[in-house]
Amino acid sequence: MEWKRNRRKITALTAYDYTFARLLDESGVDILLVGDSAGMVAMGHENTLPVTMEEMIQHTRAVCRGATHALVVGDMPFMSYHVSEADTIQNAGRFIQEGGAAAVKMEGGTRILDKIEAVVRAGISVMGHVGLTPQSVHQMGGYRVQGKNYLDARQIRKDAMDLQKAGVFALVLEGIPAELAAEITADLDIPTIGIGAGPDCDGQILVTQDMLGMTQDIAPKFVKTFAQIGKDIRSSVQTYIDEVQSGTFPDEAHSYHLKKEKLRRVGNDSG
Numbered sequence: 001m002e003w004k005r006n007r008r009k010i011t012a013l014t015a016y017d018y019t020f021a022r023l024l025d026e027s028g029v030d031i032l033l034v035g036d037s038a039g040m041v042a043m044g045h046e047n048t049l050p051v052t053m054e055e056m057i058q059h060t061r062a063v064c065r066g067a068t069h070a071l072v073v074g075d076m077p078f079m080s081y082h083v084s085e086a087d088t089i090q091n092a093g094r095f096i097q098e099g100g101a102a103a104v105k106m107e108g109g110t111r112i113l114d115k116i117e118a119v120v121r122a123g124i125s126v127m128g129h130v131g132l133t134p135q136s137v138h139q140m141g142g143y144r145v146q147g148k149n150y151l152d153a154r155q156i157r158k159d160a161m162d163l164q165k166a167g168v169f170a171l172v173l174e175g176i177p178a179e180l181a182a183e184i185t186a187d188l189d190i191p192t193i194g195i196g197a198g199p200d201c202d203g204q205i206l207v208t209q210d211m212l213g214m215t216q217d218i219a220p221k222f223v224k225t226f227a228q229i230g231k232d233i234r235s236s237v238q239t240y241i242d243e244v245q246s247g248t249f250p251d252e253a254h255s256y257h258l259k260k261e262k263l264r265r266v267g268n269d270s271g
């Protein structure tokens with residue numbers, strides 16, 4: 001909230017494993033979200049719905065080992081906060097106790113308010129997420145920009161206000177018109193973190209593999225690719241294959257040696 005007041009933009013990226021977490025953390029990103037986008041990016045599912053608590057806890061543990069300064073937020077998967085308050089608190093608690101995260105993220109607005117309030121009451125920090133909420137992909141009829149008509153826009157604004165009242169410390173605004181995101185951002189005391197929600201949010205988040213150019217699928221309009229790591233991986237691996245097949249790798253510099261005398265003894269040793 002202090003950064004919001006000082007207009008210091010907040011940076012967030014997704015991470016699912018130790019190696020990436022360490023690289024992103026060392027680069028200075030503020031928040032690492034262990035997103036349930038892991039289901040698509042790391043596990044190859046069509047959407048985020050099959051992701052389980054066990055999988056999310058394992059990813060969260062790995063990310064926490066690689067993060068020394070970034071705030072690690074664990075994304076509560078589909079059906080982990082929809083059944084009862086008791087289940088919800090227990091699952092949120094697992095992210096903190098077993099995963100090592102500092103906070104959890106929950107998708108949805110006014111309709112999951114009771115669950116969010118319960119988690120906050122249990123002393124767990126919650127990041128909200130409204131607008132395009134991928135766990136509701138079937139209800140939304142696909143990944144569509146939300147809040148494009150008056151009633152939807154009014155509901156998203158109400159969701160945001162209700163979530164702030166419920167005690168969330170930050171709010172992801174996904175896939176909504178920039179103008180609506182700007183209004184919500186101005187209305188709230190808590191910071192908004194945008195993804196496909198224009199430039200006026202208090203911070204931005206992207207899926208790391210998307211912004212590094214590693215994702216094979218067609219990216220949504222809001223994704224900017226800051227590198228072409230996918231291309232680099234492919235050409236490095238092709239070089240590796242060529243060198244192994246032509247016998248130029250491994251060379252002297254990448255081999256260990258045994259003195260001739262010792263090798264002879266090994267050869268003579270029948271036991």
Ligand code: KIV
Binds near residue numbers: 034075
């Ligand atoms: O699961 C995820 O990665 C997310 C972000 C993209 C906001 O929810």
